[in-house]
Structure formats: structure tokens, C-alpha cells
Amino acid sequence: MLRSHTNGQLRIDDLGKEVTLSGWVQKTRDLGGMTFVDLRDRYGITQLAFNMDVDASLCEEARKLGREFVIQVRGKVIERSSKNPGMPTGEIEIDVDSLQVLNSSKTPPFTIEDQTDGGDELRMQYRYLDLRRNQPRKNLELRHKMSLEVRNYLDSANFLEVETPYLIKSTPEGARDFVVPSRMNPGEFYALPQSPQTFKQLLMVSGYDRYYQIVRCFRDEDLRADRQPEFTQIDCEMAFVEQEDVLRTFEGLIKHLFETVKGVGFDGDFPRITYDEAMEKYGSDKPDIRFGMEFNEMNQWAQNKGFRVFDDAEVVLGIVAPGCAEYSRKQLDKLTDWVKRPQIGAKGLVYVKCNEDGTFKSNVDKFFDQNELALWAKETHAEKGDLILVLSGQVDATRKQLNELRLHMGTALGLRNPEIFKPLWVVDFPLLEWDDETERFHAMHHPFTSPKPADVNGMEDDPGSVRANAYDLAINGVEVGGGSIRIHDRELQSRMFDLLGFSKEEARNQFGFLMDAFEYGAPPHGGIAFGFDRLCSLFGGQESIRDFIAFPKNNSGRDTMIDAPSPLDQEQLKDLGVQVQVSEE
Numbered sequence: 001m002l003r004s005h006t007n008g009q010l011r012i013d014d015l016g017k018e019v020t021l022s023g024w025v026q027k028t029r030d031l032g033g034m035t036f037v038d039l040r041d042r043y044g045i046t047q048l049a050f051n052m053d054v055d056a057s058l059c060e061e062a063r064k065l066g067r068e069f070v071i072q073v074r075g076k077v078i079e080r081s082s083k084n085p086g087m088p089t090g091e092i093e094i095d096v097d098s099l100q101v102l103n104s105s106k107t108p109p110f111t112i113e114d115q116t117d118g119g120d121e122l123r124m125q126y127r128y129l130d131l132r133r134n135q136p137r138k139n140l141e142l143r144h145k146m147s148l149e150v151r152n153y154l155d156s157a158n159f160l161e162v163e164t165p166y167l168i169k170s171t172p173e174g175a176r177d178f179v180v181p182s183r184m185n186p187g188e189f190y191a192l193p194q195s196p197q198t199f200k201q202l203l204m205v206s207g208y209d210r211y212y213q214i215v216r217c218f219r220d221e222d223l224r225a226d227r228q229p230e231f232t233q234i235d236c237e238m239a240f241v242e243q244e245d246v247l248r249t250f251e252g253l254i255k256h257l258f259e260t261v262k263g264v265g266f267d268g269d270f271p272r273i274t275y276d277e278a279m280e281k282y283g284s285d286k287p288d289i290r291f292g293m294e295f296n297e298m299n300q301w302a303q304n305k306g307f308r309v310f311d312d313a314e315v316v317l318g319i320v321a322p323g324c325a326e327y328s329r330k331q332l333d334k335l336t337d338w339v340k341r342p343q344i345g346a347k348g349l350v351y352v353k354c355n356e357d358g359t360f361k362s363n364v365d366k367f368f369d370q371n372e373l374a375l376w377a378k379e380t381h382a383e384k385g386d387l388i389l390v391l392s393g394q395v396d397a398t399r400k401q402l403n404e405l406r407l408h409m410g411t412a413l414g415l416r417n418p419e420i421f422k423p424l425w426v427v428d429f430p431l432l433e434w435d436d437e438t439e440r441f442h443a444m445h446h447p448f449t450s451p452k453p454a455d456v457n458g459m460e461d462d463p464g465s466v467r468a469n470a471y472d473l474a475i476n477g478v479e480v481g482g483g484s485i486r487i488h489d490r491e492l493q494s495r496m497f498d499l500l501g502f503s504k505e506e507a508r509n510q511f512g513f514l515m516d517a518f519e520y521g522a523p524p525h526g527g528i529a530f531g532f533d534r535l536c537s538l539f540g541g542q543e544s545i546r547d548f549i550a551f552p553k554n555n556s557g558r559d560t561m562i563d564a565p566s567p568l569d570q571e572q573l574k575d576l577g578v579q580v581q582v583s584e585e
Contacts, residue, residue: 018074067107273426295317298379
């Protein structure tokens with residue numbers, strides 16, 4: 001071994017030990033008669049001491065060391081005269097008697113420290129250097145710990161980890177597939193899986209009643225902070241279960257992770273809310289319930305008063321921002337500009353200040369008198385000192401806009417503490433959603449989601465009202481997992497494909513293998529998939545999943561470190577039987 005200890009291991013109890021350490025030079029300090037070097041590895045930092053009076057040539061060698069040189073030293077553990085209580089090894093240092101440079105280093109393009117001077121793109125280009133910093137290392141250690149605890153819990157619950165293929169058949173539903181040409185089958189293509197959905201259902205047919213996999217998935221879609229073209233799921237499926245069994249089992253998994261990784265416990269079961277209730281109260285199917293500000297429908301008291309913005313709207317919705325009546329006109333104008341941004345899309349903002357003296361001030365008070373505004377305050381439960389914020393328009397759009405405003409105000413008022421965790425199950429989703437562009441229904445989750453048994457008879461007559469036997473888990477406004485009870489009957493699955501506009505030939509071509517399997521004794525089954533990257537970022541208190549992936553892609557889907565994607569040479573394309581035509585766009 002090139003080391004006897006790591007650089008975070010030695011303590012005051014190790015005084016007098018002869019040790020060998022290896023690592024990277026964090027920095028050097030030349031104090032004339034003494035030179036000190038901080039030696040770093042993933043475990044920590046140890047200070048090395050070189051004394052000019054004891055060994056001048058060795059001290060001169062130390063002075064020549066540059067940042068990120070890889071070195072090996074031997075020496076004795078001694079007590080530091082100037083201790084550093086902020087460092088685990090801060091009571092000791094190594095009196096070095098041997099130094100060997102294992103590899104020199106160019107000057108790094110950014111400082112490898114907690115507060116680095118490197119921007120995002122530069123650090124992604126040199127990700128192997130960025131990973132030497134403390135925060136990325138802590139993020140990957142958290143990810144490792146969480147994956148271990150996932151496996152511990154699921155193993156204790158008798159789940160079997162089974163790998164499923166990465167080269168599969170392309171399907172038209174969901175996001176765009178990444179496709180892979182087959183050299184051995186010219187003109188034909190594999191797809192990389194968006195999820196192992198059909199394979200885990202086939203495992204249920206095979207009798208493997210409790211399956212899981214921490215699996216890579218691939219989607220060719222536009223990126224943002226919580227999306228990557230390749231990502232990781234905790235993918236799970238169970239046979240002979242109903243919805244309640246799935247929720248209970250995987251609520252247990254999340255509680256186990258919080259307890260073992262974060263030291264956080266929960267009293268009782270996670271609360272549950274229907275999709276319809278979530279949209280009515282919060283305008284979101286993944287509401288953040290760390291704070292209130294629930295929606296108030298105000299049509300009854302706000303319409304038919306001569307204010308056309310309200311009178312012509314499908315819905316008038318308001319929230320109460322506690323203690324914000326003191327907002328100045330400048331602050332309110334800034335808030336109005338915020339909701340009018342293209343990303344939000346509101347046409348304007350109505351406000352009512354509930355003053356401490358019992359009066360009301362509004363930007364629409366020429367349409368609504370004090371008594372009418374007092375009724376608004378009463379019906380929305382606004383207190384003196386509060387601020388009522390109102391948006392109006394088409395139902396779905398207004399709910400989405402007010403959801404964004406609610407989250408914005410929650411952040412501004414310090415109500416979204418990242419160290420407080422509020423899980424929430426959202427259940428009873430619609431089975432289908434209508435797409436105006438294609439003029440047909442699409443599966444809100446996926447085509448294999450079972451309808452609620454009570455709604456099956458309405459699938460053809462009133463498909464938009466059919467509820468899915470589906471469920472999502474949201475934590476702090478982030479959807480961390482979702483699943484459903486699956487269709488396990490061939491006839492019902494065929495009806496589902498009909499509703500989604502599949503011809504018999506298309507359904508057979510895409511999913512015939514699954515339909516055939518259902519004729520060989522498919523058990524009732526259901527499952528869930530958690531976004532593992534999202535869970536890691538939630539536990540780590542950060543918004544971007546990119547920070548918890550060792551080698552992520554940028555927002556353009558590129559790996560700037562290895563310069564991928566990149567063109568293939570003509571010989572490779574010829575072997576694959578592929579011709580490339582680049583669009584001028």
C-alpha cells in the first residue's frame with residue numbers, strides 16, 4: 001500500500017506513530033524556517049511540517065510542490081503547536097522525513113476549494129477536478145448512503161433486485177426515445193428504456209412478486225434543473241396487492257431513508273389528498289404543504305360588480321399572504337410585474353391590503369367598496385395586517401399562475417425551510433387527459449395504469465371522468481415518486497389502447513408481447529418508481545439533481561468533459577447502414 005492511513009484519519013491519540021500518507025497538495029505555506037503543506041484525499045486534510053533546520057534539502061523540495069501535485073510522505077505524528085479546532089485532524093501534523101512526488105500537476109483551471117472561482121460550465125468541463133471538492137464529494141457520499149439504505153429496506157421486505165435490458169423496443173408513448181442502430185439487423189433500431197415498465201410487469205407474470213431495481217432510464221426531452229437525459233429510478237413492483245399495500249410499503253421506505261440518512265422521524269401516516277382537491281386548493285398536483293396560503297374561489301363575491309376582468313373570467317382565485325399589508329406600492333408593482341412575466345403569464349394582479357385600523361386598500365377599490373372588501377377578507381379568513389392577492393381567467397391557467405405566486409410568496413416570507421419535510425400522497429388522478437393539438441386522449445401516467453374499479457364502465461361513455469388507480473408522492477413541492485395499480489387483464493388493456501387511439505395493429509406491434517403474457521395467468525400487480533436523483537437533491541437541500549450525479553450533462557444535453565454527443569466517422573455509419581442528413585434548422 002502507498003499509505004498506512006488516510007488524510008482524515010489521524011488524531012491526537014496517534015502521537016508518535018510512524019505513518020505513510022498519500023494524496024493531493026491542497027496548498028503550501030512558506031514561513032521561512034518552516035514550510036507547511038496541506039495534504040488532501042477524499043477523507044480529509046492532514047498538515048505536513050518541513051523544518052529547514054532539520055532537513056534543508058527536504059524543505060526545499062516541499063517548497064517546489066504545486067497545487068494538486070500527487071505526493072507520498074513518511075513521517076511521525078506530532079502535536080501541532082497552533083491547533084485548528086475547525087479541522088478533524090487539527091490537533092496533529094506530520095513531521096516529514098521522506099517526500100516522493102508521484103505525479104506533478106498543471107495549475108488547475110479553477111481553485112479546488114469549497115468557495116471555488118470556477119463557473120458551472122468550466123467545472124463541468126473539468127468535472128474530474130470538481131469532484132475533488134468537498135461539496136460534490138459529500139453529495140456522492142449521500143447518494144451512496146441512500147442507495148445502501150434503499151437496498152437494506154427492500155431486501156428486508158423480501159424484494160428481489162433484477163436487472164432488465166437497456167436495448168429494447170421503441171414505443172410511441174411518453175417522451176422521445178433515444179435510439180440505437182443495430183449493425184446485425186440493418187435498418188432496425190433499439191431504444192434505450194424510458195423506464196423498465198413492461199419488463200417489471202412481465203416479472204410479475206413470471207412469479208417474481210416483489211421486484212426492485214436502482215436503474216438508469218433515458219428520455220430525449222428538454223432539460224432543466226431537475227431533468228437529465230439519463231437519470232436513475234428506484235423502480236419497484238409488487239404482485240397480489242391493492243393500492244393500500246403499495247402506499248404502506250413505500251411510505252415505509254421513505255420513512256426509513258429519512259430516519260437512517262437524515263435522522264428525521266414522522267408521526268403517523270403521510271397525509272393524502274385527491275388530485276381534484278390538490279388542484280382546487282393549490283393549483284398543483286405536487287403541492288408544497290409546509291405552509292398554508294390555500295386558494296379561495298372568489299367568483300361568488302367578486303363577479304357581477306362591473307369589473308370586467310373578473311366578470312369575464314371562468315374563475316377568480318385569491319390567496320392570503322400573512323403580514324404583508326405593509327407592502328409598499330413599489331413592492332406591489334414589482335409583484336405585479338413578476339406575475340406578468342411570460343413564464344407565469346398572468347395579465348395582472350389585484351391586491352387588497354387589510355389595514356391594522358380595519359380599513360381596506362385595493363387597486364380595484366373604485367369597483368368594490370369597503371363592505372365588499374370586508375366580505376373578501378371574511379371569506380378568505382384574512383386578518384388585520386394581511387394581504388389578499390387575486391388572479392382571474394381560465395381555470396387551468398389561473399390555477400397554475402396562482403400556484404407560482406403562492407410558491408414565490410412562500411419563499412419570500414421564509415416559509416419554505418429546506419430542513420422541514422412535509423410528504424403528501426396525491427391519489428385519484430384522472431386516467432386520461434385531452435390534448436387539443438392531437439385531438440385525442442393521452443394517458444396521464446402511462447397506458448398500463450388501471451382505472452378505478454368503480455369507473456371502468458364509464459371508459460367509453462365518459463373517458464374524461466375516469467379516475468386512475470394511481471398515486472404520486474410529493475415532498476416539499478417536489479414529485480419524488482409515482483405509480484399505479486396496473487392493468488393485468490388483456491381485455492381491459494385492449495380497451496385502454498382503443499381509448500388512446502391505437503389501432504389493433506399498432507397495439508399488437510408495440511405491445512403484443514405484453515398482451516400475450518396477460519393470457520398466461522397474470523396476477524394483480526402494482527408498483528411505484530422514485531426519482532432517485534431527485535430524492536438525493538431533496539435530502540441534500542439543493543434544487544439541481546445535476547449536483548448529485550457524478551458526470552452529468554449540461555442544459556443542452558452535452559457532456560462537455562468528453563465532448564459528447566459527437567459525429568461518427570463514415571466507416572462506422574457504413575457498418576450501421578445509417579446515413580446522416582443534418583437539418584438546416
